[in-house]
Amino acid sequence: MSRPLILTSTAAAAAAGNTPPPAGAAPRVDFIEIANAPGGFLSYPPPGGGLAARLEEKTASDWRQAWAAARSDADVYLSLSEKVGLPLALLGRKRRPHVLLAHHLTSARKRAFQRRTGYLRRFDRVIVLCRTQEAYLREEVGLAPDRVRFVYDKVDHRFWSPPDGGADGGYILSVGRERRDYETLMEAVRPLSVPTVIVASSPWSRQGDGHDGDIPSNVTLRRGLSYPDLRALYAGARLVVVPLEAGCDYAAGVNAVLEAQAMRKPLIVTHTPGIADYVEDGRTARVVPAGDPAALRAGITGLLGDEAERARLAASARRVVEDGRNLDTYVQAVTGIVCEAARR
Numbered sequence: 001m002s003r004p005l006i007l008t009s010t011a012a013a014a015a016a017g018n019t020p021p022p023a024g025a026a027p028r029v030d031f032i033e034i035a036n037a038p039g040g041f042l043s044y045p046p047p048g049g050g051l052a053a054r055l056e057e058k059t060a061s062d063w064r065q066a067w068a069a070a071r072s073d074a075d076v077y078l079s080l081s082e083k084v085g086l087p088l089a090l091l092g093r094k095r096r097p098h099v100l101l102a103h104h105l106t107s108a109r110k111r112a113f114q115r116r117t118g119y120l121r122r123f124d125r126v127i128v129l130c131r132t133q134e135a136y137l138r139e140e141v142g143l144a145p146d147r148v149r150f151v152y153d154k155v156d157h158r159f160w161s162p163p164d165g166g167a168d169g170g171y172i173l174s175v176g177r178e179r180r181d182y183e184t185l186m187e188a189v190r191p192l193s194v195p196t197v198i199v200a201s202s203p204w205s206r207q208g209d210g211h212d213g214d215i216p217s218n219v220t221l222r223r224g225l226s227y228p229d230l231r232a233l234y235a236g237a238r239l240v241v242v243p244l245e246a247g248c249d250y251a252a253g254v255n256a257v258l259e260a261q262a263m264r265k266p267l268i269v270t271h272t273p274g275i276a277d278y279v280e281d282g283r284t285a286r287v288v289p290a291g292d293p294a295a296l297r298a299g300i301t302g303l304l305g306d307e308a309e310r311a312r313l314a315a316s317a318r319r320v321v322e323d324g325r326n327l328d329t330y331v332q333a334v335t336g337i338v339c340e341a342a343r344r
Contacts, residue, residue, distance in 0.1 A: 004040040004099075004338050005074035006031055009062055009083040026227040027156035028327055031080055037335040040078070043069055063087045076342040078334070082110070089122040097341040099125045101334065104250040106136050114141060124341040127334060129153045130251040132273045149337050152277070153251060154330030155258035157321050159227070162235060162264040169236030171195040172300065174243065175259065179252035181270065185243040187293035188300060190216040197222060197233060234263040239303055239310065241268045246290035248272040257285075258325060261317035266310035268299045278325070284317040 008031050035042050045065045048057075052064055066087035069077060076097040079085030085100040100123045104110070114120050120141050127149050128134045137148045174185055177200045189196045196216075201223040215221065225233070234240070240260035242253045251274045258278065260267045267285040269275060270292075281287040286303060288295045303310055 003074075004035075004038060004076045004078050004342070005043055005069055005072060006035050006040045006078045007043045007062075007065060007069055007080060007084045007088065009045060009065075009079075009081040024159070027159040030154060030327060030330065033327060033331045034078070034334055037331055038339060040338075043072075045084075061087050063091075066091050076338060078338050085123070086113075086119055089119045090117065097124045097344055099123065099127065099338050099341050101127045101129075102133060103129065105133055106249050111140075123147070124344055125149060125337050127151050127337060129254065130249075130274045130277050132249040133251075149333075150277075151330060151333045151337075152325045153254045153258065154327045155255070155262045155321060155325065157262045157326040160231065160234070160259050160262035162318070166235045168238055170238050171197055171236065172239050172241055173197050173199070173233055173237035173260075173265075174241045175199045175230070175234075175256040176242070176253060177201060179245045179248045179272075181243040181245050181291065184270070184291055184293050184296060185241060186214075186216055186219055188296040189218060192218065192297070192301070194218065194300070194304065195220070197237075199223065199225060199230065199233065201225075231263070234259060234265060237265055239268065239300065240265045241296070241300065242270070242275075243296065244270045244272045244275060244290060246270075246272065248274045250274040251278070254278055258321065261285075262321045262326075264314045264318040266303055266313045267317060268296070268303065270296065283313075284320050285313065 031042060034040065043065060045062050056063055060083055062084040065084050069088050070091040074096065077088060078099045078101065079088055080101050082100070082102055082105065089098060105120070120126065120137065120143065125147055126137055126143065128137065129151065131150060134148055134150045137143045138145060172189065172194055174182070174196070180200070182198060182200065196219045198219060199222045242256050244253050253269070253275050257267065257269060257275065261284060267279070269279045269285050269287055270290040271287050272290060279285040279287055286299050288299045
């Protein structure tokens with residue numbers, strides 16, 4: 001097939017691509033694995049600074065990178081986010097196959113932009129990571145079924161793997177910041193005597209770093225951990241909680257969910273439409289209503305008091321990851337869709 005140009009969209013991606021960590025020191029990088037599979041080549045956002053960079057930051061769009069891609073001799077594009085895919089779709093003068101891996105298309109701003117420009121119709125394939133985004137593309141945008149592909153998000157299950165004989169640290173762990181509802185989690189654990197660790201940081205999120213209000217005495221906030229340190233925190237957790245804002249219709253929280261499942265940890269997730277594809281209540285997690293501290297507290301105390309149930313949920317979650325929700329399966333699916341688009 002033609003070699004695809006794979007467009008990444010964060011400074012973290014550029015750092016990972018230019019100086020990849022030693023094997024085993026961090027999870028394998030999805031875009032590097034995708035590039036290696038069909039022999040593609042990578043594009044990164046240019047360094048920051050200047051008026052253009054400030055405008056890009058304000059509009060959350062990588063126009064300079066898109067412009068360079070439009071002028072390249074690439075035969076097929078794979079845009080790994082809307083930040084670069086949207087401007088490239090509008091700038092592309094030569095008609096080349098273009099696949100977008102979309103994360104959140106249903107914000108009010110993007111919906112309005114789609115109604116004005118119809119930009120989503122310019123993609124040959126749109127890959128989505130949850131069914132709510134798939135439904136939007138088919139029912140509201142009107143894309144044909146063969147142009148919209150749902151693919152499960154991924155986790156590197158080789159890196160995020162439970163150690164043999166790991167110690168139980170007795171604490172609750174919560175990780176991430178995209179659309180997190182840490183206020184509800186803190187109210188849920190406030191009357192409990194269980195230590196709780198919140199790691200409210202992510203290289204992939206533009207949101208703020210979490211909670212600055214009244215923090216219960218049994219809650220510790222951590223930020224900026226290395227991947228091995230975060231993996232060690234997962235390994236010692238008795239229970240992982242992913243509290244999400246009500247109504248979120250994209251897969252916010254999916255990285256934490258998949259990491260916890262890969263680490264064979266019992267998991268409680270607050271219900272949102274966007275995460276529903278990744279958790280099955282009573283099988284791979286306990287799902288509780290969003291924004292309800294009492295319901296979350298009941299879920300936490302119930303699982304903390306039932307070691308056999310924790311073990312059952314954790315083992316089932318790890319099996320789901322091994323059976324398909326992992327990086328290897330994800331790379332195979334994405335590259336297959338790119339090859340299909342290139343043959344159009």
